[in-house]
Amino acid sequence: MxxxxxxxxxxxxxxxxxxxxxxxxxxxxxxxxxxxxxxxxxxxxxxxxxxxxxxxxxxxxxxxxxxxxxxxxxxxxxxxxxxxxxxxxxxxxxxxxxxxxxxxxxxxxxxxxVVIFSPEDLKLLKEGPAIRRKFIDNELNQLRPKYHHALLQYNHILLNRNNLLKLSFNKPSLKTEIEVFSEQLAEYGSFIVEARYEFIKKLSMIARLIHRKITNGEEEIEITYQCDAGLFNSKSQVKKELLNFYINQIDKDIEKGYTLKGPHRDDIIIRINGTDARIYGSQGQQRSAALSLKLSEIEIIKSEVGxxxxxxxxxxxxxxxxxxxxxxxxxxxxxxxxxxxxxxxxxxxxxxxxxxxxxxxxxxxxxx
Ligand SMILES: Nc1ncnc2c1ncn2[C@@H]1O[C@H](COP(=O)(O)OP(=O)(O)OP(=O)(O)O)[C@@H](O)[C@H]1O
Ligand SMILES: [Mg+2]
Missing domain, CATH: 3.40.50.300 (P-loop containing nucleotide triphosphate hydrolases)
Structure with a gap:
């Protein structure tokens, strides 16, 4: 195009x-x-x-x-x-x-x-998880209109749930309402988690080939999804397990006044030759990895939209x-x-x- x-x-x-x-x-x-x-x-x-x-x-x-x-x-x-x-x-x-x-x-x-590459993207491996979530979300938003919708809904419900959590300290009567919000979060959250899982699997496969070329075969890159809600036992059960996850943490969430864990805290782990590139990678290695991720993004779009x-x-x-x-x-x-x-x-x-x-x-x- x-x-x-x-x-x-x-x-x-x-x-x-x-x-x-x-x-x-x-x-x-x-x-x-x-x-x-x-x-x-x-x-x-x-x-x-x-x-x-x-x-x-x-x-x-x-x-x-x-x-x-x-x-x-x-x-x-x-x-x-x-x-x-x-x-x-x-x-x-x-x-x-x-x-x-x-x-x-x-x-x-x-x-x-479009795929955009700006100096910001070179920080993909340096900064906190938010920048890597944004990278994945931007890509999935373009490719899957339903993802865009699910993410908007998730963030909206999260805000409402957090507001309620702040009001709930010493008011156990609001717990039922928090459970309703938890159900809605699980509904959209499970869609997000599944889409991210599939996407990161594909990203890892493509990035591995590209990264080998960039580094003349010296480095192996591996990208894995770090789902903040943990590993799910089976794909068909993601929604149910995510709901249990939110319900189980309600007391802790009330204590803190916000939803402590969930897909809004997800991250990806990028390993080069087996070690975490965010922690141990040199500046040059981190830049090469960022470049591999961006070039992979181009190939993923090509394979999805033709x-x-x-x-x-x-x-x-x-x-x-x-x-x-x-x-x-x-x-x-x-x-x-x-x-x-x-x-x-x-x-x-x-x-x-x-x-x-x-x-x-x-x-x-x-x-x-
Ligand atoms: N809403 C706006 N109305 C009018 N001017 C604006 C508006 N928003 C930004 N600008 C101006 O647009 C100018 C050009 O911005 P832009 O970021 O495109 O520059 P650039 O050519 O990319 O520069 P650089 O090489 O520094 O990146 C800036 O001076 C900025 O003040
Ligand atoms: Mg500029």
């Missing part, structure tokens, strides 16, 4: 811009604070209907204006789609697909698939050494890519036949 045209109106620092990228490597070059990441963010937004930089959609609207508009024409193997999104300053968005109005934002999720996603590389080249850059660039051949950099020196060492350079300056984009 590839973007044929992208139009932004009052989005971030753009008044009105139309970009016609090629189905190859699109380089967005410009000094700091000119609008390169804003372009990348708008493309990401059409894929998941949320930004990766903010939860508040209104921040995407150009200062002093009330609405922002994004229009994207996408060509796929068997279809041509036009996505339009209108964002207003109450954090509401209206979605139109191929001219059909009043669609739910969730209808647009997955219409276009087409390569669009690749967004924001400021990442200067963070990688030549060997890792080469591995990343090798994947470009079949993928429409948007790459931001402050100077073309970052990529001049590599030769591409199929590239287009856009200069980004103060909210304008000019093709070179």
């Amino acid at each position: 590839h973007i044929k045209s992208l139009e932004l109106v009052n989005f971030r620092n753009y008044s009105n811009v139309i970009l016609e990228p090629i189905n190859g490597l699109n380089i967005l070059v410009g000094e700091n604070a000119q609008g390169k990441t804003n372009i990348v963010e708008s493309i990401y937004f059409t894929s998941s209907l949320k930004s990766y930089r903010t939860f508040k959609d209104r921040e995407l609207i150009k200062w002093g204006f009330e609405k922002a508009y994004i229009k994207e024409d996408i060509e796929k193997q068997n279809s041509f789609n036009k996505i339009e999104v209108l964002i207003n300053n109450e954090d509401k968005k209206a979605v139109r697909i191929n001219g059909v109005k009043n669609l739910k934002p969730s209808d647009a999720i997955g219409m276009v698939n 087409e390569y996603p669009i690749l967004l590389l924001d400021d990442v080249m200067s963070e990688l050494d030549i060997n890792r850059q080469k591995h990343l660039l090798n994947t470009f051949k079949n993928i429409q890519t948007f790459l931001t950099c402050t100077t073309l020196n970052d990529i001049n060492a590599f030769h591409f036949d199929n590239k287009s350079i856009f200069t980004v300056k103060q909210g304008t984009v000019k093709k070179q």
